[in-house]
Amino acid sequence: MKSGTPLVPRRKPRQSRAQVTCDAILTATAQILVKDGYDAASTNNVARVAGVSVGSVYQYFSSKEALVMAVMERHRAEGLTDLEEGMARLSGTTLREAIRLLIRQVLAKKAANPRLHEVLVEQLPRMRQLQQVDPYAVRMLRLVRTFLEPHAAEVRPRDLDMAAFIIFNTVESLTHVALTGRPEYLTRESYVDELCALVLGYLQPEREAVRRGGRLPERTPRTRTVAARKSRSSGKR
Amino acid sequence: MKSGTPLVPRRKPRQSRAQVTCDAILTATAQILVKDGYDAASTNNVARVAGVSVGSVYQYFSSKEALVMAVMERHRAEGLTDLEEGMARLSGTTLREAIRLLIRQVLAKKAANPRLHEVLVEQLPRMRQLQQVDPYAVRMLRLVRTFLEPHAAEVRPRDLDMAAFIIFNTVESLTHVALTGRPEYLTRESYVDELCALVLGYLQPEREAVRRGGRLPERTPRTRTVAARKSRSSGKR
DNA sequence: AGAGAATGTGAGCACGGACTCACGTTTTCA
DNA sequence: TGAAAACGTGAGTCCGTGCTCACATTCTCT
Structure with missing residues (x-):
């Protein structure tokens, strides 16, 4: 080339x-x-x-690159308008509900044509054109940021750009790795639950709970539930 | 080839x-x-x-593939023992501290030789050998799971395998995208803070806070801070 | 109608890459 | 010591790929 x-x-x-x-x-x-x-x-x-x-x-x-680029463009444009439409349908829902809907949408979208998503994402870093600033990425992040802004007051992160970056990439990446490494997860409701917990937990204001959790064991745990000890030993190879 | x-x-x-x-x-x-x-x-x-x-x-x-594979193997083995050592140094720390240390370690590791990490991760999907089960990935996940097990009782997720998968891939992916898209983040303390918040928030037991956050605005926000409204309109293209 | 623009063709060139093989050189070890 | 094994060499083969170009076909529009 x-x-x-x-x-x-x-x-x-x-x-x-x-x-x-x-x-x-x-x-x-x-x-x-x-x-x-x-x-x-x-x-x-x-x-x-x-x-x-x-x-x-x-x-x-x-060139060949331009060819693949065109396919990607087409595909990404679709993803963008999908997300836009998805967000437009959110009025009157709680943050929690909204996030669940969006996450479910992203998962469904990728599951619909897994192989194409996979290939395109893999080729992304090869596209010279995008090496500088990727307008699609910019628009995606702006979209997420716009979604967050109305909640700026009730949400922990102060830097909304960074928060958008983190949330977007978390959902995107976890969808992608599930796609390639754990396809079962894509259709498992509990995976959606966990992704929601991840994003919501991130947005929630800090608190003390886990901090109170105490110290890690020095050698062997002194006080631990039976269940915990059991799953622990079964985790060894 | x-x-x-x-x-x-x-x-x-x-x-x-x-x-x-x-x-x-x-x-x-x-x-x-x-x-x-x-x-x-x-x-x-x-x-x-x-x-x-x-x-x-x-x-x-x-073959060329075997060659690159060997480089990858060498590099990944290093990452694995690094994490093992890192985890061995954790006794007597809180979950919060432990997570922070580990995240910082991952970030530092990647920042030390960003370009190699980048290239290798990009080539990962091309390795035929790993298409089935990747022993490295398996060991990494097992390590994270082992880390979680002692905290099984104080932590929200019930499926520790899934939790390990989510946490590992979240940290890994967010490090990688920061590397390629936002290199400034890698040295910014606030990024570490956010990653910690993400993981800890995920592990924390549920609560009501954000759920109480109320509904999204129907059309235009009724009550919103000036700052929010301002940055919101500037977010349009 | 017919001139010129738009569209379509496909043999083939130039290039570089993965990989082989017949042959030299060094080391081992009985 | 000397033969076999291990190691090292690099010109050269083979093949696919990206891409061009001179030419044929179809459309547009006055």
């Missing part, structure tokens, strides 16, 4: 048949990504699957 | 000069990964930088 190639300046489809070709190319790319991963998505292969010639691919996409 | 190549069966260094070559190769690989990324780490290039011939590389590593 040439490194100096500009990523944007390419012919835009003017006639409808061109639009069709363009769509076919994007769809084929997505399909290959899902089925065989990034490496299989060579320009020649994409052209073949799309039923067009390589030349046509390069009419509309200046 | 051939896909059918076995990843293990390769000559093991028996003489000391062989060990030297082997080390040189691994070091060169790591160095290239850090400086120029994965794509630059071609076998020929690795050999050149290591000062050996390509043939020697293939004496000990059956």
Whole structure:
């Protein structure tokens, strides 16, 4: 792949048949990504699957990177509007309910097309274009921040930008790792519960509870419940 | 890269000069990964930088993937023993203190060689070998679980495996995204504070606080601070 | 109609990468 | 000491990939 190639300046489809070709190319790319991963998505292969010639691919996409980028863009735009709509439906709910709805939505979204999400997220760091500032990420964070602002008073974190960054990335990452490492979790209600607890616990004002929990054992625990001791020994290899 | 190549069966260094070559190769690989990324780490290039011939590389590593895998293994083993040692030093501290120490350790570890961590984490999903069960991940999770067990009684989550999964991945992911997206955060004390709040808040037993927080505004907020309203409108694009 | 623009074609080039192999050199050890 | 094993070499093979270009086809619009 040439490194100096500009990523944007390419012919835009003017006639409808061109639009069709363009769509076919994007769809084929997505399909290959899902089925065989990034490496299989060579320009020649994409052209073949799309039923067009390589030349046509390069009419509309200046490089392989631009091609994958376009698929990503399409997909992310969807995610963005989804979240926007989701947030619009929140009036009249408690913070707790709102967070649960949003988390559930993110999980459902990823579960709907797990493989595509997986591949795209993995390729994200390879996109030169995004190395500087990723407008999508910025908008996502702004959205979360906007969600937090009305609750600024009742919530612990003072730096809402950082809070948005943390919440967004927590939910995003935990969804992603569950997807790849623990697919069962995605459909397990308790996972949603835990994610909610995580976010809500983070937002809650401090208190003393766990701090009172006492010291860690020196060697062996002196006083401990039977259940605790049992699960402990079963945890050893 | 051939896909059918076995990843293990390769000559093991028996003489000391062989060990030297082997080390040189691994070091060169790591160095290239850090400086120029994965794509630059071609076998020929690795050999050149290591000062050996390509043939020697293939004496000990059956493929490029195996090569990178070896670097990863080395690096992850380090991380594992680090965490083990860190946990061994925790007796006599509160849960709160313990968590803070561990989080700070993870952050410091990544900040010490950010680029290597970054590249390796990015390449992780490409490793065919790990697609099934990743023994490193298993051991890490077991470690966290072992850490949690003595506190099973004073802590909210009932499923300690899931809790370990969530905590480990939260800290890991948030460290990583900070590394790549907000490097300033890594040295900011407040980021450590927030991560601690996140984990501790998650572990704390439930309570009513935020639930009482009331409803979200229907259309426009009725009662809201000036500051909140101001930053809110500025949040629009 | 027909000229020019838009669209589509695909053989093939240039390049670089992963990997092999036939052969030298050094070490081991009986 | 000398033969076998371990180690090291690097030119060279093979293959896929990204991408171009000269040309053919279709559309648009006066």
